[in-house]
Amino acid sequence: KAGVTQTPRYLIKTRGQQVTLSCSPISGHRSVSWYQQTPGQGLQFLFEYFSETQRNKGNFPGRFSGRQFSNSRSEMNVSTLELGDSALYLCASSLAPLGRVVGPQHFGDGTRLSIL
Amino acid sequence: GESVGLHLPTLSVQEGDNSIINCAYSNSASDYFIWYKQESGKGPQFIIDIRSNMDKRQGQRVTVLLNKTVKHLSLQIAATQPGDSAVYFCAEMNPGNKLTFGGGTRVLVKP
Numbered sequence: 001k002a003g004v005t006q007t008p009r010y011l012i013k014t015r016g017q018q019v020t021l022s023c024s025p026i027s028g029h030r031s032v033s034w035y036q037q038t039p040g041q042g043l044q045f046l047f048e049y050f051s052e053t054q055r056n057k058g059n060f061p062g063r064f065s066g067r068q069f070s071n072s073r074s075e076m077n078v079s080t081l082e083l084g085d086s087a088l089y090l091c092a093s094s095l096a097p098l099g100r101v102v103g104p105q106h107f108g109d110g111t112r113l114s115i116l
Numbered sequence: 117g118e119s120v121g122l123h124l125p126t127l128s129v130q131e132g133d134n135s136i137i138n139c140a141y142s143n144s145a146s147d148y149f150i151w152y153k154q155e156s157g158k159g160p161q162f163i164i165d166i167r168s169n170m171d172k173r174q175g176q177r178v179t180v181l182l183n184k185t186v187k188h189l190s191l192q193i194a195a196t197q198p199g200d201s202a203v204y205f206c207a208e209m210n211p212g213n214k215l216t217f218g219g220g221t222r223v224l225v226k227p
Contacts, residue, residue, distance in 0.1 A: 004159070033215070043160075043205065043217035056213055090159050098213040104150050105215065107159035 002027065004108035006091050012114045018079040021111045025072050025093030031055075032074040033098065033105060034066060037088040046089075049074055050097040078113075086115045124203065126222040135193040139206030139218045144187060148209035151180060151191045154220070155202045163191070163204075193223075201225045 005024040013019050025032050034046040045058040049068035066076040072093075078085055092105035129135045141149065147168040152160035164175045166182050166189075173180050179192040189206050206218045 006159075035217075042219050043207075045214050045216070048213075058214065092159075098209065098215060104162045104165050106162055107152075109157070109159045 004091055004093050004106055006089075006108035006111050008111060009109070010112045010114075012116060013081050014116050015081055015083060017081050018077065019081060019113060021076045021078075021089055021091075021113070023074045023076070023091030023093075023108060025074070025091075026106055029093035029095055029106075030072050031094045031097050031105075032068055032072065033092045033094075034074070034076050035090040035092065036060070037090055037110070038086075043090070046076070048098050055097055081115050083115050086113060088112050124220055124222050126224060128224045128226060129196045130226050131196060131198060133196055135191075135196045135200070135223060137191045137193075137204050137206075137221045137223065139189040139191075139221075141187050141189055141206065141208040141218070142216065143208060143210045144184070145211045146208040147211075149180070149182060149189050150207045150209075150215075151178075151189075152205045152207065152217075153200075153202045154205065160205060196223075196225050198225050198227065 007022045031050045033048040035043050037043045047066050048056040052068045063079045068074045088110040090107050090110045092107045094105045095103050150165040151163040153163050154160045164178050164180050166173045166180045171182050177194045181190045203220045203222050205220045207215050
C-alpha cells in the first residue's frame with residue numbers, strides 16, 4: 001500500500017510569489033492535515049480537511065489556504081510568500097477525522113520550501 | 117503558530133542499551149497520544165499510540181507509558197540499535213481536535 005505522497009519535494013520561490021503544494025493520501029484515507037515544520041517553532045498544525053471540508057484550522061494567517069478534492073487529494077496554497085515561510089511542509093492522512101480516534105495520522109516526506 | 121519550543125534535547129545511548137524518552141504534555145483533557153520518529157530528510161513515522169484510558173502499551177521493542185496525574189508520557193526503546201537514531205516527537209490530541217507536537221528529542225546511538 002503506497003504511503004502519503006507529496007509533490008514537489010523541493011521548491012525555491014522568491015518573496016511575493018505564491019506556491020501550491022500537493023498531497024495524495026494513503027488509499028482509503030479521507031482526512032488530510034497539513035503541518036509546517038521549522039527548526040525554531042517545531043511542528044505546527046495548519047489545517048485539516050475531511051470530505052472536501054476544512055474541519056479545523058491552526059493559528060496561521062489567511063495567506064495559507066488549502067482544499068481537498070473528491071478523491072481526497074489535497075493542495076495547500078501560500079500567497080504573498082515571506083522569508084519566514086521557508087519550512088518543511090508536511091501532509092498527513094488518516095482514516096477518520098482528527099478527534100475520532102480510530103488510528104494515527106501517517107505523514108509524507110514533505111515539501112521543502114525555500115524563499116529567497 | 118503555536119510554539120512548541122526552540123531547543124532540541126539530545127539523548128546519547130550505547131548500542132544495546134535501553135532508551136527512555138520523556139515528554140510533558142500540556143492539556144489534561146487530551147485523550148490520545150502518539151509517538152513519532154523522524155529521520156533526516158523524511159517525514160515523521162508512526163511508532164506507537166495510546167489512549168487516555170490506558171497507562172501502558174507495548175509494541176515491538178517499544179513501550180509507551182502514560183501518567184495522566186503529572187501529564188507525562190514516555191517512550192522506552194529496548195536494545196537500542198543504530199537505526200533508532202532519529203528525532204522523536206510526542207503528540208497529543210486535544211479537545212479542539214488538533215494534534216499538538218512536542219519539541220522533539222534527538223536520540224544518538226553510539227556503536
